[in-house]
Amino acid sequence: xxxxxxxxxxxxxxxxxxxxxxxxxxxxxxxxxxxxxxxxxxxxxxxxxxxxxxxxxxxxxxxxxxxxxxxxxxxxxxxxxxxxxxxxxxxxxxxxxxxxxxxxxxxxxxxxxxxxxxxxxxxxxxxxxxxxxxxxxxxxxxxxxxxxxxxxxxxxxxxxxxxxxxxxxxxxxxxxxxxxxxxxxxxxxxxxxxxxxxxxxxxxxxxxxxxxxxxxxxxxxxxxxxxxxxxxxxxxxxxxxxxxxxxxxxxxxxxxxxxxxxxxxxxxxxxxxxxxxxxxxxxxxxxxxxxxxxxxxxxxxxxxxxxxxxxxxxxxxxxxxxxxxxxxxxxxxxxxxxxxxxxxxxxxxxxxxxx
Amino acid sequence: xxxxxxxxxxxxxxxxxxxxxxxxxxxxxxxxxxxxxxxxxxxxxxxxxxxxxxxxxxxxxxxxxxxxxxxxxxxxxxxxxxxxxxxxxxxxxxxxxxxxxxxxxxxxxxxxxxxxxxxxxxxxxxxxxxxxxxxxxxxxxxxxxxxxxxxxxxxxxxxxxxxxxxxxxxxxxxxxxxxxxxxxxxxxxxxxxxxxxxxxxxxxxxxxxxxxxxxxxxxxxxxxxxxxxxxxxxxxxxxxxxxxxxxxxxxxxxxxxxxxxxxxxxxxxxxxxxxxxxxxxxxxxxxxxxxxxxxxxxxxxxxxxxxxxxxxxxxxxxxxxxxxxxxxxxxxxxxxxxxxxxxxxx
Amino acid sequence: xxxxxxxxxxxxxxxxxxxxxxxxxxxxxxxxxxxxxxxxxxxxxxxxxxxxxxxxxxxxxxxxxxxxxxxxxxxxxxxxxxxxxxxxxxxxxxxxxxxxxxx
Numbered sequence: 072x073x074x075x076x077x078x079x080x081x082x083x084x085x086x087x088x089x090x091x092x093x094x095x096x097x098x099x100x101x102x103x104x105x106x107x108x109x110x111x112x113x114x115x116x117x118x119x120x121x122x123x124x125x126x127x128x129x130x131x132x133x134x135x136x137x138x139x140x141x142x143x144x145x146x147x148x149x150x151x152x153x154x155x156x157x158x159x160x161x162x163x164x165x166x167x168x169x170x171x172x173x174x175x176x177x178x179x180x181x182x183x184x185x186x187x188x189x190x191x192x193x194x195x196x197x198x199x200x201x202x203x204x205x206x207x208x209x210x211x212x213x214x215x216x217x218x219x220x221x222x223x224x225x226x227x228x229x230x231x232x233x234x235x236x237x238x239x240x241x242x243x244x245x246x247x248x249x250x251x252x253x254x255x256x257x258x259x260x261x262x263x264x265x266x267x268x269x270x271x272x273x274x275x276x277x278x279x280x281x282x283x284x285x286x287x288x289x290x291x292x293x294x295x296x297x298x299x300x301x302x303x304x305x306x307x308x309x310x311x312x313x314x315x316x317x318x319x320x321x322x323x324x325x326x327x328x329x330x331x332x333x334x335x336x337x338x339x340x341x342x343x344x345x346x347x348x349x350x351x352x353x354x355x356x357x358x359x360x361x362x363x364x365x366x367x368x369x370x371x372x373x374x375x376x377x378x379x380x381x382x383x384x385x386x387x388x389x390x391x392x393x394x395x396x397x398x399x400x401x402x403x404x405x406x407x408x409x410x411x412x413x414x415x416x417x418x419x420x421x422x423x424x425x426x
Numbered sequence: 427x428x429x430x431x432x433x434x435x436x437x438x439x440x441x442x443x444x445x446x447x448x449x450x451x452x453x454x455x456x457x458x459x460x461x462x463x464x465x466x467x468x469x470x471x472x473x474x475x476x477x478x479x480x481x482x483x484x485x486x487x488x489x490x491x492x493x494x495x496x497x498x499x500x501x502x503x504x505x506x507x508x509x510x511x512x513x514x515x516x517x518x519x520x521x522x523x524x525x526x527x528x529x530x531x532x533x534x535x536x537x538x539x540x541x542x543x544x545x546x547x548x549x550x551x552x553x554x555x556x557x558x559x560x561x562x563x564x565x566x567x568x569x570x571x572x573x574x575x576x577x578x579x580x581x582x583x584x585x586x587x588x589x590x591x592x593x594x595x596x597x598x599x600x601x602x603x604x605x606x607x608x609x610x611x612x613x614x615x616x617x618x619x620x621x622x623x624x625x626x627x628x629x630x631x632x633x634x635x636x637x638x639x640x641x642x643x644x645x646x647x648x649x650x651x652x653x654x655x656x657x658x659x660x661x662x663x664x665x666x667x668x669x670x671x672x673x674x675x676x677x678x679x680x681x682x683x684x685x686x687x688x689x690x691x692x693x694x695x696x697x698x699x700x701x702x703x704x705x706x707x708x709x710x711x712x713x714x715x716x717x718x719x720x721x722x723x724x725x726x727x728x729x730x731x732x733x734x735x736x737x738x739x740x741x742x743x744x745x746x747x748x749x750x751x752x753x754x755x756x757x758x759x760x761x762x763x764x765x766x767x768x769x770x771x772x
Numbered sequence: 773x774x775x776x777x778x779x780x781x782x783x784x785x786x787x788x789x790x791x792x793x794x795x796x797x798x799x800x801x802x803x804x805x806x807x808x809x810x811x812x813x814x815x816x817x818x819x820x821x822x823x824x825x826x827x828x829x830x831x832x833x834x835x836x837x838x839x840x841x842x843x844x845x846x847x848x849x850x851x852x853x854x855x856x857x858x859x860x861x862x863x864x865x866x867x868x869x870x871x872x873x874x875x
Contacts, residue, residue: 104535137722151870155873709801727797731806735799
C-alpha cells in the first residue's frame with residue numbers, strides 16, 4: 072500500500088471535503104505534476120462536493136476544467152479533419168489511445184489532456200495515407216533525411232504530421248510498438264477485431280484497448296504519465312469489467328499478443344494501489360506470467376517512487392524513478408541478466424552519493 | 427509588533443484587501459519587516475499574494491532575496507497555511523551551483539525548461555518563473571499580453587507585442603495617477619467582465635531603464651528605491667525591475683470594467699498621432715494578444731466581443747513616453763463622459 | 773491550400789451543408805461579421821458577401837450550382853465569371869475551415 076494523498080483522493084474523492092490547507096497544497100502539487108488535476112475537479116463535481124471546497128480550490132479547478140475541455144475539443148476536431156481528408160475512401164483507420172477514448176466516451180477521459188492524435192493504418196497503406204494528409208495541408212514536423220529514415224525503417228509510425236491551422240500533431244502508426252521491440256505484436260490481429268464507430272473510424276476491442284495502454288506504459292520510458300496511466304487502466308478495468316466477456320477474453324488475448332508480463336504488472340499495481348475490483352480467477356490465472364523476484368522488487372520500488380514524488384530540491388526517489396523506469400524500458404531489448412547487474416551497481420552507487 | 431497590532435495596521439493601510447476579494451477574508455495577512463521576511467524566504471518560503479494569486483516563494487540566494495524584497499516587501503504576506511495557486515523556489519541544484527559558481531535554478535512545478543542563469547541575475551529567473559506559472563497555469567481568467575491601467579471607472583487595455591513599449595507606457599501612466607494592473611498580463615474575470623489587477627515587478631529593458639528612472643525621479647526624490655540593479659547578459663539584453671507605485675500595491679484587489687483599448691506603437695522618429703482603427707481590428711488584436719483564448723473558447727469570444735462593443739478604441743504612434751502619456755490622456759478625455767464614468771465605477 | 777475540395781468542385785456535384793449552425797457564435801462591428809465555431813475553436817471574419825453565402829448554405833444543403841442560381845435570384849441578374857470565382861473561393865475557404873462539409 073502506498074501512503075500518498077493523491078492516491079487516497081483518487082480512490083475516495085469524498086475525502087477532499089476534509090482536507091487541510093497543507094494537504095490541499097500537497098495534493099494539488101502532485102496532481103499537477105501527474106496530469107491529474109482535471110480529474111480531481113471532475114470527481115469533486117461528480118459527487119457533488121465542489122461547492123464545499125475552499126474558494127481557491129474551486130478557482131484552481133476551473134482552470135483545469137477549461138484545460139481538459141479545450142484538449143478534448145482539439146482532439147475531436149482533429150478527428151473531424153482526418154475524416155474530411157479521407158472522405159470518399161473506405162480504408163480502415165483505427166483511432167488509438169486518447170482519440171479512441173474520446174470517440175467511445177470512456178470514463179477515463181474525464182479531466183484528461185491529450186496532446187496529439189494517434190491513428191493506425193495497415194502497413195501497406197501508410198504511403199497512401201501520408202500522401203492524402205500532405206495534400207490536405209498537413210506538414211512534416213521532422214524534416215531532416217536522417218530522422219525521416221529512422222522513423223520509416225525502425226519505428227512503427229510516420230514522422231509526426233502537423234497542420235499549420237491547428238498545431239496538433241497526428242501520429243500515423245502501422246504498429247503499436249517499434250518493429251525492433253521484442254514485444255511487437257501481430258497488429259493485423261488487432262485491426263481484424265476492431266470495431267466500427269458511428270463516424271466511420273475504428274477502435275480496438277476493449278481487451279485490445281486496455282492491453283495497448285498497458286504495454287505502452289511498461290514498454291516506453293514515459294515517467295510522468297505513470298500514475299495517470301495506472302488510473303486510466305483502473306478506470307478501464309472498472310468500465311470494461313462490467314461485461315463478463317471482457318474478463319474471459321483478457322488473458323487469452325494477452326497470451327495471443329505476447330503481452331502477459333505487462334498485464335501481470337498492470338493487474339498487480341491496479342489491485343495494490345487502487346484496490347481495483349479484479350476477479351479472483353484473473354489474479355490466479357495471470358500469476359504464472361509474473362516476473363522473477365529480483366526484477367519484481369526493483370520494479371515495485373521504482374513505480375512507488377514515481378507515485379510518491381519527492382519534489383524537494385534533492386529528490387532521491389524522483390531521480391530513481393525517472394531513471395528507473397527509463398532503464399526498465401531498455402531491459403526488454405537487452406539480455407536481462409547482464410542488465411540487472413549493471414543496473415544494481417550503478418543504482419546503489421548513485422543512491423549513496425545523494426544521501 | 428505583535429499580531430493584533432499588525433492586523434490593525436493592515437486594516438488602516440490596506441482598506442481594499444479584506445473586503446474586495448472572496449479569497450482573503452479567511453486568512454491572516456501580515457506586514458513583516460525585512461529581516462523576518464528574509465528569514466522566511468530562505469527557510470521554508472513564505473506565501474504572498476499577487477493580485478488574485480497566492481504563491482509560496484523560497485529563495486536560497488541572499489542577493490536575490492534583497493532584489494526580491496526591493497519590489498515586493500510591501501505586498502501582502504500570509505502568516506498561516508493557505509491554499510496556493512503556485513509555489514516557486516530559487517536555489518542552486520547542488521553544492522557547486524549553490525556556493526562555488528552560483529547558478530539560480532527555478533522550480534516552478536510546471537514543467538518549465540528554462541536555462542538557469544548566474545545567481546547574480548537570479549531575480550530575472552524568478553520573474554521569468556512567475557511569468558511561466560501564470561502563462562501556463564491560468565485558464566480561468568482571460569489573459570491578454572497587454573499593459574493594463576485603471577482610474578476612476580476607466581479601464582484601459584493596451585495589447586501589444588514585445589518592443590511596443592507597452593510595459594514602459596503602463597508603468598509611466600501608473601506613476602502619473604493611474605492604478606497599475608499589469609505591465610504585461612492583463613486578466614479578465616469572465617463572470618463579472620472586470621479587469622483583475624495583477625501588479626508585479628515591471629520589467630524594463632535596455633533603453634527604457636534610463637527613461638523610467640528619469641520619469642519616476644520627477645515625482646520621487648528617492649527614485650532609486652523603486653528599481654532593482656540592472657541585470658546585463660540576459661537573453662533579452664539588460665533588464666531592470668521597477669516596483670509598482672505604493673497605491674497600486676494597496677489597491678491590488680480593486681477591479682474595473684474595461685472601456686478603452688489603445689494599441690501603442692513606439693517609433694522614435696514619428697510625429698505623435700492618434701489613429702482611428704476599426705472595432706474589427708481591435709477585436710482581433712485582443713484575440714491575438716490572448717494566450718488562453720483558445721483554451722477558454724466560447725466565453726473568451728463573448729467577453730472580447732463585449733469589451734470591444736463597450737470600448738473606445740484607437741492606435742497611438744509616439745516617439746517618447748511624454749508624448750505617449752499625452753496622447754492617451756487626450757483620447758480618454760475626448761471620450762470620457764463624466765456621468766458615464768460615475769455609473770461605471772467598479 | 774487543400775486540393776481535394778476543388779477537385780470535387782470541378783464536377784460541381786458536391787452537396788455542401790453547414791454542420792454546426794446551432795452552436796455558432798456571432799458578433800459584428802462596422803461591416804464585418806465575426807464568427808466563432810466552438811467545434812473547431814476557429815474565429816473568423818466574414819464580410820457581407822461571405823455572410824450571404826453562408827446564410828444560403830445554412831438554409832439548406834446545396835451544390836455550388838444551386839448557390840449560383842440562388843445568388844442570381846437575390847441580385848436579380850446573371851453572375852459574371854469573376855463573381856462566380858469568388859463564390860467558389862469562399863466555399864473552398866469555408867470547407868478548409870470546417871464551417872461547411874460535403875454531405
